[in-house]
Structure formats: C-alpha cells, structure tokens
Amino acid sequence: MFARTLLFRLSTALVTLFGVAVVVFVLVRVAPGNPIAMMLPPGATEEDIARLTALYGFDKSLPEQFVIWLGGVLQGDFGTSITLRQPVDQLVLSRLPATLELSVMALFIALALGGAVAVIGARRRGTGTELGLDLGSAAVLSIPDFLWGLLFVLLFGVLWPVLSISGRIDPRIEFEFATRFYVVEGILRGRFDVVGSTLAHMLMPAMALALPLAAMIAQVLKQNLKEVLRLDYTNLSRVHGFSETAVILRDALQNAALPTLTLVGVQFTFLIGGTVIVERLFAYEGLGNMAIDAVINRDLPLIQGIVLVFAVLFIAINLAVDLSYALLNPRLRNG
C-alpha cells in the first residue's frame, strides 16, 4: 500500500511538472516585445537581430522550440541567460541556497512559534488566554508576508535601527565560501561571525515569511488538539494519573499533528512563494529576487529555469509531506 501510494504520487507529480513546463513555456513566448532586440545596443542591424535570434533558437516554431528546450532540460541544460550571458542552471544553483536557507529558517520559526501558541492555547482552553491567542492569531494570519516585511523594515531598520535591511551578509566580513549555504558552511567551518551576520540579515525576512504560517499552525493545531483532548483515550490517560500537560505532549500532540502536517506542507510552498517579494523587499540575493529581474528584463530562458526549479521544489515538498503522513500514520504504514 505504501509503495503503491509512492508510485501513484510520483506519476501525478510528473504530469503536474509537465503541465508547469507547458504553461510557462507558452506564457513567456506570447509575451510582447523582442527580448533579443532589447539586449542589443540601439544601433543594431536587422541582420544582427536575426543572427542572435537564430542563436537562441527563437526562429523555430513554438512546438519545435518546446521540444528542444524540454530535451535540454531533461539533460540538465536549461539554456543560457540572455541578460547575464551565463548558463541558467549555474545562475539558479548560485541563488537557490540563499532562498532555501531563508525558507527553512522561516519554517522553523513558524513551527516553533505556532506550535508553542497552539499547545498553550490548548492547555488554557476555555480561558481568556485562549481567546486572546485566538484573536491575535486571526489578526496575524490575515496580514500577508509583504506587509510584515515592510513593517519590519520601518520598525527595525529605520525607527529603531538594530538590524540590517538589505543583503545577505555584512560585506565587510572576509570569507571564501566553498558553497552558497552560508549558514551551514559557517557552522561547519566554525566561523560564527559569518553565521551570526547571515542570521541577522535573515531574521526580518524570515519573520515576515513565518508570521502568517505560525498563526495558521497555531489555529489549526490548537483546534486539532482540542478535538483530540475530548476523545476518550486522553481521558484514560488522565485517569491513569498523567497531568494535563503530559496528556497534551504524550497523547494528543502526535495525533493532532497528523492532520496539521498536510496543511503545513501546502502552506510551506506558499511561504517559499512569498520569498519572491520578500527577498525583493530586503534586497536579499536569492532566487526570487533574481526572478523578478528576469521578468523585468524579459530573460526568457532564465524565467523558465527559475519557475521550473520552484515547481520541482513545491512538488517535492508535497510529495515529502504525503509520504511522511503515510509513515507517521499506522493505518497507512503497513503494506
């Protein structure tokens, strides 16, 4: 049953991915304006444009272009960026680690914050504390990451300037990175000034991304906890002499977390989607920031590559969530 679920999910993931490839390909082709003309200096001749158009393969028919592009993608060749004149895969890989580190940090913040609020709310259910937490999370939830980001820029960047509002790391720090995972590499190589500076730059964008998700986790997990805490097996644990907190942590949390998990998966992809604008806001050198530049500059190969990478990431996350749900749930585990 488990292997069956895995195979089924994988096959639908491939169909979805193909759909994404088609949509993005069509979308960037119907965009008005000739990207080749844009990249040449104003005095370029028709001949120059035609030559460059042929070089990038834009003279062929759309289906032909699609097949060529997809064939390349399957071999790991995403084409060459028009504006940056570098292979797309290298560009994407150089920016992806920054976005991943930011997203994962935001996820951890959201899980910790939302989980804590949910447990406290469930422990104090029926009291003013719960009502206060409910109202707070409803308000926090309705404000999107973009606005939180702006608010933080204003509060902690200008009015009380304690954090840097742009970039990924203090440019004065001298350090040769072997990878683009600054935090991971900093920890592994014991350079805690690097880690500290990177985290300080990440804190505000990560918080902006994390707050709505934290509020959602707080709401949903608390609701699930309260439902579980009405069930008889938690009553049995209470009769057995376990304290209310022990009952929540020992019996209720795992059962309540299961239905929450699916939601967190979908919401995590939304969070990563949010990095696009939040990175822009904080001038953070991630994939999303590059994507917006690519769109503004009509860099078709780069847009395609970035969108595809995001899609793969999202689909992989959903797949991982589905599978871990099956692994954590005894009903689905065997077979």
Added chain:
Amino acid sequence: MTDRPTLDILQLTVTLRGGRKLLRDVSLKVQPGEVRALVGESGAGKSMIGKAVLGILPPNIKPTEGEILLDTHHLNAMTPVTRRRTVSKIASLIPQDPLTALNPVRKIGPQIVDPLIHIHGWSRDKARERARELLDRVQIRNTDRVLQSYPHELSGGMRQRVLIASAFAPSPRLIVADEPTTALDVTVQKQILRLIRELQQETGTAVLFVTHDMGVVAKISQRVSVLFAGRVMEDAATEDVFRNPQHPYTEALIAATPSYSDLNRSFSPVPPALIADLHAKIAAEEAAS
C-alpha cells in the same frame, strides 16, 4: 462487606461556567463488590457523575458543592496533583466508545503497560505479565500479537475487551464504566457485560455503571440511581426498582423501554405531562432556594 463504601458522594453539585447546574445535590454510595447503575436519558447528567469522581470534567464544568469520598479520601479538598495521583491509584475507567478510547498511533501493549509502570511503579516484566494475564482473562487469544497491534487492527468488540483488561489490570477498588456497550451490537454487548460482571465478582471491585438502557440496568446492577435533569429521582436496589418502582419517572422509563417478551406493557412513551411536572417541580425548588 464492610460498612465503609468505596465511593461516597454527598450532595454533589456540578456547575457549567455561567452558572447552570448540571448536577444538583447528588448523593450516592457504591459499596465494595457492588455494581451501582446510573440511568437516565441524554442530558440527565449521568456521565457527569463518573467524570466528576475521576476528575475528567471538561474545563468549563466544575464541581461547586458537596463532597466526594473515594475510600477515605476527600477528593474535593485535595490539590489537583494529589487528587490525580490518589484517584489513579484507586479508580479506573472503561470508556464508552472503543473506537476513540485507544490512542491510534500507539501500540496496544504500551497503552496497557505504561500506566502500570509509570503510575503504579511496577517493573516492566511484572506489568507485561499482568497485561498478558488480563488479556487472557478477557478471552483474547494470540495475546502477543494483540499487544503488538495498533488499535485499528482490532474489531470494536476486541478493543472493548482490551479496555476492560486495561481497567482491571492495576486491581482498582472502583471502576467507572461509562456506557461501555452503547456502541456495540447486542450479541457483543452481552459478551462484554458478562466479562465485566465476572471480573467484577472475582475481584470484588466496586463499579459505577453509567447507562441509558433499563434493560442493561436490570441485568448488571445490584443498585440503581435514576437521574433526571441532574437530580437523583430514585435510589434503590435494582430488584425493588423493577418489582415496585417508587418514582413515576422510573416507572415511565421502564415502560418506555421496548420489550419483545411483554407486548402489553412496553412501548408507551414517557408521558409528556410527567416530564412537564418534573420540570415545574424543579423550577419551583430552584426559585425557593
């Protein structure tokens, strides 16, 4: 039998936040070795009594007056922590719905054994031995396999057996059985009732048996408290209640329970006038107090 009851509830009042009283001046005793049935229709508060004793009332419901004596312990005078520990050593629970009474993500074994180790301080071997013994006693074959199973792998009847075994495992003095057979088919219900009765008689455990079914009351209990709107209408030996009910509500409740063997007597609804009278009487009492 000694004179001291295992459970002695005196004038217990339980109040919903906002002031509505769900139980009012409820008094009852359960003697060692006795099955006391609590019977009533939905909303009568019958489950509240067991929950109040065990300390598992929902957070918005609190005991406000009266005393609960479990053995010699005044439960309502204790701090929550001592109360919890005291109750867990003396009493246990057979819950209503076997489908939601076992934690779905944990195996059966730990669910029986853990409380014996953590609360009663037994060694792991002794606890396992006891679990096997009890599962054997409730006629579960393949004890080892069942201990290794997850709840969803067992049928409803099997789960209820596991729960009975778990309730009797620490040799409690009192068991609260909260509608333990309501969710089961009649044939399974009979087996489960038989098991509870046998184990109870062998161990001399006192049982507070909550049910809505006068038929079950007749079969399992020695004494019965009939509840209506949070009050005890009648408290008597089961035999007397069925031979000669003292309260008209008790009589009506028996008459409303269908019985295929006596076509003349049963199948008559509880007279609405009676219900209205009872409510009026209660309202008058409330106003007077």
Added chain:
Amino acid sequence: MADTTLTAPRSRNRGLNLRFWLPLFWVVLLILAAVFAPWVAPRDPLAQDLFLERLPPFFMKGTEPGYWLGTDSLGRDVLSRMIYGARIALIVSFTAATLTCIFGSVLGLVAGYFGGWWDTVISRLVDIWMSFPPVLFAVLLVAVMGTGLWSVIAAIVLIDWTRFARVIRAETLVQARMDYVDSARIGGARRISTLVSEILPNVLPSIIALLTLEMGIAVIVEAILSFVNLSISSDDPTWGSMIAEGRGAIYFAWWVLLFPLIALFLTVLSFSQLGEGMKQRFDPVLQ
C-alpha cells in the same frame, strides 16, 4: 402529544458584533473616500512642488499647514495620494475578487459534486497552478499582458481562482456526502438543482468568507505589482507605488511608507474579519 414544544428558543445574537461593525466602518470609510476623492482630498495628488518636498506629517516640526501627512520626495501631498489611491485599491479589489470568486467557486462546485473527469481535470489544473510561486506568476502575467488596470485584475483572477476551487471543492465533497443530498434525490431533484439549491446554500458561507478575504488579497497583489513597478502606471497614485517610493526614501521620509502601510494593514485586516463577522451575523445556522 409530547415533544412538540419549542425546545430551543430562537436567540438572535443581539450583542454588538465588533468583528462585523469595525471592519465595515473602515471599508465604508474607504468607499466614501474613493467616491468623493476630488472633494475630500486637500490637494491635487499629482501636483509636484519641489519647494515643499519631504515635508513631515502634522505632529512633527517643520510642517506646512494643509499637508497633514507630509509630502513625498517630489513634494506631492501624501494624504491626497492616499485618498486617490483608495480608488484604484477598491476597484481592483471588488472587481478582481468578484471575478475570481465566480470563476473559482464554479470550478470547485463542479469538481466536488460531479467528480469523475471534471474533478480529474480541474484538480490537475489546480495542482499545476499551485506549483508556481504566485507573486512570480503575477509579475510574469502582467509582463506578458502589459501594465494597466485590466491586466492587474486579470492577473489576480488567473492566479487566485485556485484558492476558491480548492477550498470549495473540498467543502462540496463534504456536503455531497450528507444525507440531505440523498434526501433530495429521493424527493425527485435533478442533479443540477441539488447542487444549486441544496449544496450551494451550505457552501455559501465559505464562499463569502473567501470572497472578502480575496478582496484584501487583491489589494495586496496590486500593491506588490506597483512595488515592482508593474501595475497601473507609475503616475497614478496607488498605495503600492507610494510604498515603493517610501521604501526608496526610507531614511529621509519614512512617513511616505508608514501611512499607506497603515492603510493597507487596516484594509486587509478589515476584509478578512468582515467575512467572519458576516458569517456570524447572517448565517441561520450560527444564530
């Protein structure tokens, strides 16, 4: 006969429902400001005055009378630009949200109720759509369609229909399993009339909650697009373009960012709470 008394008295929630009235107050205020902008706004929102650039708001030193919330780097009046900005914000939010709602809800109802191929195709489309980062998708769409009011609205509809389709499909699936649906069949109802007159009223509260939520989201999407300079046009006063400008001049004139930001906060918060408040006020089941 017994049991014929009215047990549950009809108790309407007479308490002042702040969750309904406060958001409604703000939204009505916005609508009034938008409609009567030419009369309400103290200045011309486009009038530049380089002698009056970066005037701080009224509670600080060095202000000029009549410029309550200060001026931006080009000397334009912040309050007037905000009032005119409400126009575009509200047009985008009402139009885009309504269209998104109709489009997405119909697809969700069809997928959830008819199932089969309908469901397979719609669900697969939702999956594909949700594999795009929405902001990037929006930016891309506006880049493709060119800037302008209708591009912005179209982009919002094309991206956010999935939210409705997804949620309404799930709700419809739950409702379709209820006995009242079988009961309608027993009563001789056609499938389409079961969907419209039995299931739809039960899904409607969710649709309305999503609709008001979407109005808030549409305002944000417009602001984000303005922020990356891809919305209506750079001249028109929108909250997003004010924010973009404020972000640039943040160290010199933070108020250019602060006031539109407050307006956005209140608007988004109001729209999201309005749905919940309306549910509590008008749903017969919750009364």
Added chain:
Amino acid sequence: MSVDVLTRPLFSVRGLCLSFPDQSRKPLFGAAPRIEVLKGLDLDIPEGRITGIVGESGSGKSTLGRVLVRLLTPDAGQVLLDGKDIAHLDEDALRPLRRDLQMIFQDPMSSLNPRHNVARIITTPMKRYGLGGSHADALAALERVGLGAAFAERYPHELSGGQRQRVGIARAIALKPRFILADEIVSGLDVSSQAQVLSLLKDLARDMGLTVAFISHDLSVIRHLCDDVIVLNLGEILESGSVEQVFDNPQSEVTKTLLDAIPLPELDPDWFD
C-alpha cells in the same frame, strides 16, 4: 379489500447481489477487489404492511434498503416494483417513480438541509411533483406529525432529535407515497421520544395504507411495530415470516442468539448463563 389485495407484494426482489470496491486493497493498476455486501437475496415486501429488516452491523440491511429506493444500483438481480423491474433504471426514468418511494433517514440532522427552514424542507419536493407546496400544505403536513405551525419557520438545528425525525416523516408523507423506507430512524433518540416517533409512524402507516420497510438492529422495536420480519446476517437472509412466527419460534441459531442477547427491562438472574 380482500386478503389477496392486502398481501400482494409491492416489491419482489430476486437474486439481488451488490458489492463495493475495497479501496484499501486496491492494486496499483486495475480494479480494487470487491466486498460482497448482498449475496443473492430473494424477498417480498407485501403491500400495506410493515416489514422489519433486522440484523447486526455489517449484515447489509441498510444497503438493501437503499437498493429498494434506488439510491444504490445492484450488480445483479431484479427489484420488481408492481412487477416492473426498477433495478437498473437510470435517474431520469426513476424520477417519476420516486414520489411513491420515500425514505426517512437514520440521522435527522444530516438528512435535513441545515440552511433550509422546515417549511421549505417539506414543500420543495411537493412543488416538484405538482402536489401543491403552499405554506398551508407545509402546516398541514406538520399537523399530521403533531408539530404546530410555529415549527414551519424553524431551522433544523433549533429542533430536538425527536422533532427533527418528525419533520423527516412529514417530508416523506407530504408526497402521499405508497412506500416508506425507515432506516434506523430511532437509533439516535432517547427512549421517551423513540416510543413517540414509532407510534406516530405506526398510526400514519395504518391511516394512509402505507407499505413500510423498517430497518433496525433492535428486535424489540421490530416486534412491536412490524407485521413481518426479515432477518439478515452477512448479506444473506436467515429467515423471514410474520413477527409471531419468527419471534415465538425462531428457526435459525443466529436469530435465537440475537433474541437471547437483548437485555430486556425485567429481572432475570439467569440471563448471563
């Protein structure tokens, strides 16, 4: 009316088979294995009488009921209504027949649309079949089930369990059907309202000359309400006949066990033995 007319079967079921796919054992490719729920049933539902269908959970009694009113389509076999096979009619062909085949559901909360008021719940099907559907019609239907005019404007959540079940009955009888399927209609009710709903159903069936199939797990209720009884076990018919026959002289061991297992409200020290 002669005895012949009275005992003519309204439904004749022959060789009825039905199975559901077992999704939990579905292989990656191909169809899921099927679980047989009804294994070739032959039975008659006599016109103008109340027939009890009894069995434990998993016996297939509710499935059988839903085939009779054609909420489910059987895999094989015939469902003859007045001699005409309706087992495989499509929804359009069934619609005119549905007026005659009504149903009262087990869970009255789920079977009444929570966002329609009582009057609308009752009159919507009436309008569909051109049987009136005015407010007065709703009041008349309510009157028949012992509910006053004040109930017409209520929503289901404002009613008690017994009142909801009365509304369900009112909706069914408002169409003046020939047949009513009552699926465990009192299993969620307290004993006091249970007796009321059952006696209401019994009175209405007699007054309107209805044919009723009454599905229940409770043999005591069947004995009091029904004329005939069909005992189901694991998708097969164990025995059938008049209630007197089956209760006083049960033929199958399972029926005997079922009868023995009912805790009757009377003292019986030997019950457990």
